[in-house]
Structure formats: C-alpha cells, structure tokens
C-alpha cells in the first residue's frame with residue numbers, strides 16, 4: 316500500500332476507493348430491486364377488473380398482464396387519448412378484453428358518472444385496483460370539492476370510487492380491493508387538523524407522503540368493514556418499488572435538475588413499469604386465502620415496517636371523516 320502512495324497521490328487512492336464502493340452499491344441495489352418477479356399466476360378469465368390510472372406506467376402493465384390471463388379489464392382513466400391508445404393495444408392482445416370508461420379522481424361528479432356507467436354495463440366487480448396517483452405537485456391547488464389535489468386524487472377520489480362500487484364488489488364471491496400506496500409513506504405524517512395544508516407549510520412531497528399514509532389507513536378500515544359485515548372480500552395496500560414512470564413529471568427547480576442529472580443512473584438502478592407492476596400482480600394472482608387481509612405488501616411479500624401513524628385509531632378517524640365528507 317505504501318509503495319502505491321509513493322506513486323499515486325493519497326487523495327486519488329481514496330476517491331478511487333469511494334468510487335468503487337459506490338459502483339458496488341449501485342450494482343447491489345440493482346440486483347435487489349430487479350430480482351422481484353411475481354411467480355404466482357391464475358386464470359383470470361371469469362374476472363372483471365377495474366384499474367385506475369391504467370393508461371400509463373404501473374397501471375398499464377398491470378392491465379396488460381390481466382388481459383394476458385383472460386380478464387375483462389376496465390381502464391378507469393382521465394386522459395381520453397392515451398386511454399384509447401392503451402385500450403387499442405390491449406384489445407390487440409385479446410379481442411374485446413378491454414374497455415375504457417372516463418374517470419377523473421379529482422372530481423366527484425366524474426367518479427359518480429364512472430360508477431353509474433360501470434354498474435349499468437357489468438353485473439359484478441371482482442377486483443378494484445386503486446392505482447392512479449399524482450406526486451410532487453409544485454404549488455398547493457385544490458380539487459373541485461376543495462381537497463388538496465394530492466390527497467384528493469390519491470385518497471379521497473379512490474375512497475369515493477370504492478364506496479360507489481361496493482355493491483358490485485359484493486356480488487363477486489371473493490373480491491379484492493388493491494390500493495397502490497408507497498414506501499414514501501414512511502417519510503410522512505398525517506395531520507387530521509389540516510389534511511389540506513391550509514394552515515401549515517405546503518410541499519408537494521409532504522402532501523404525497525400524507526396521501527400514501529391515507530391509502531394504507533383506508534385499506535385497514537375497509538378490511539375491518541368487510542370482516543364486520545362477514546363479507547368474503549379482502550383489501551390490501553402495497554408499494555410497487557421505485558419505478559421510472561410519468562409520476563415524476565411534476566418535479567420542479569433544483570429537484571428537477573438533480574433528477575435529470577441522475578436519470579441515467581436511475582434508469583439503471585430502478586425498475587421499469589413491468590417490474591413495478593409485479594407486487595400488484597402478486598396481489599391479483601395470489602390465492603385468496605394466502606393473502607393477508609388488510610396487510611401492506613412490497614416485493615411480492617407482506618411487509619411489517621410501517622409508519623407510526625398507521626394505527627387502527629387513525630384508520631377509524633380517517634374513515635369516519637371521509638364518510639362524513641361524502642355524506643355516506
């Protein structure tokens with residue numbers, strides 16, 4: 316080593332060592348994040364599945380797999396052009412497998428309209444995948460109902476949608492509600508006094524963290540209601556992994572610059588949408604009795620590590636507050 320330092324400056328050896336550590340860490344991260352693949356499948360040919368935000372990213376890949384396994388899939392999407400394109404693509408895999416019905420989760424009249432159209436067309440609903448989401452909206456803005464946009468779309472919109480589709484879910488023998496949350500919930504907190512950031516400092520990521528906590532609390536309450544009513548339904552939440560999708564489109568300023576700079580690295584380390592859909596697919600395909608009701612999944616397995624805010628008491632508070640807001 317001393318001979319080495321004679322010829323090469325000390326700092327250069329150190330920096331080279333750091334660079335080697337970083338490269339090794341990246342390879343390790345890639346290995347961990349890329350190795351997750353759902354390996355359980357079942358025939359979905361008698362299943363009717365609604366997937367929100369299925370025109371892109373994780374939602375689209377989820378829909379594709381469901382079609383490949385015979386399901387009838389309804390794409391519940393906001394953007395008509397991309398949703399129609401996705402629909403065409405999926406119907407080319409299997410004819411008449413997919414339909415698009417418009418849904419804007421930031422607008423309760425659109426959610427009600429979606430539910431009415433769906434219920435007129437279909438006799439039951441087997442699986443509802445609450446997948447759509449927004450992240451890092453730069454400036455605080457409100458939905459038509461006055462919800463902060465992030466929690467409005469990610470949580471309140473899905474809450475109302477699920478309530479309106481419940482009668483149809485109950486008509487399926489073993490129905491599932493799958494809520495796509497995020498590991499990002501671990502970084503946040505939920506403030507019941509100010510869910511909409513009207514009094515506290517707004518940051519798009521804080522709003523996102525809170526909305527993803529709400530997704531998990533909702534899952535717990537929903538399962539409790541199913542159990543109390545002795546319904547054969549299950550509700551789970553999940554983290555899909557860190558996935559390169561349009562979710563990052565709202566990033567602004569320095570975060571956006573940094574994101575652009577690390578993007579090539581990001582592409583290399585993190586998952587693509589196919590990989591990002593694996594845990595959702597696990598929750599769709601896994602035997603009904605092998606999934607843990609009300610649990611939170613990641614990497615195709617149940618995860619125990621949850622934010623301290625995830626308690627049955629907070630789940631009750633959020634449920635009651637949401638029921639009251641929508642007059643249910």
Ligand SMILES: NC(=O)c1ccc[n+]([C@@H]2O[C@H](COP(=O)([O-])OP(=O)(O)OC[C@H]3O[C@@H](n4cnc5c(N)ncnc54)[C@H](OP(=O)(O)O)[C@@H]3O)[C@@H](O)[C@H]2O)c1
Pocket residue numbers: 367368369370371372373374391392393394397418419420421446447448449450468495496497498499554555556557558559560561562563
């Ligand atoms: N990507 C990740 O690293 C990551 C990590 C953890 C969790 N997640 C979660 O995974 C889910 C899917 O996200 P993604 O990564 O696949 O991102 P994405 O490609 O941006 O998909 C999000 C979907 O949500 C839809 N959406 C947004 N606002 C909507 C609204 N008001 N009404 C109806 N649909 C709306 C989008 O539709 P438009 O095309 O019309 O905008 C899009 O189809 C999200 O819940 C996200 O929080 C993602």
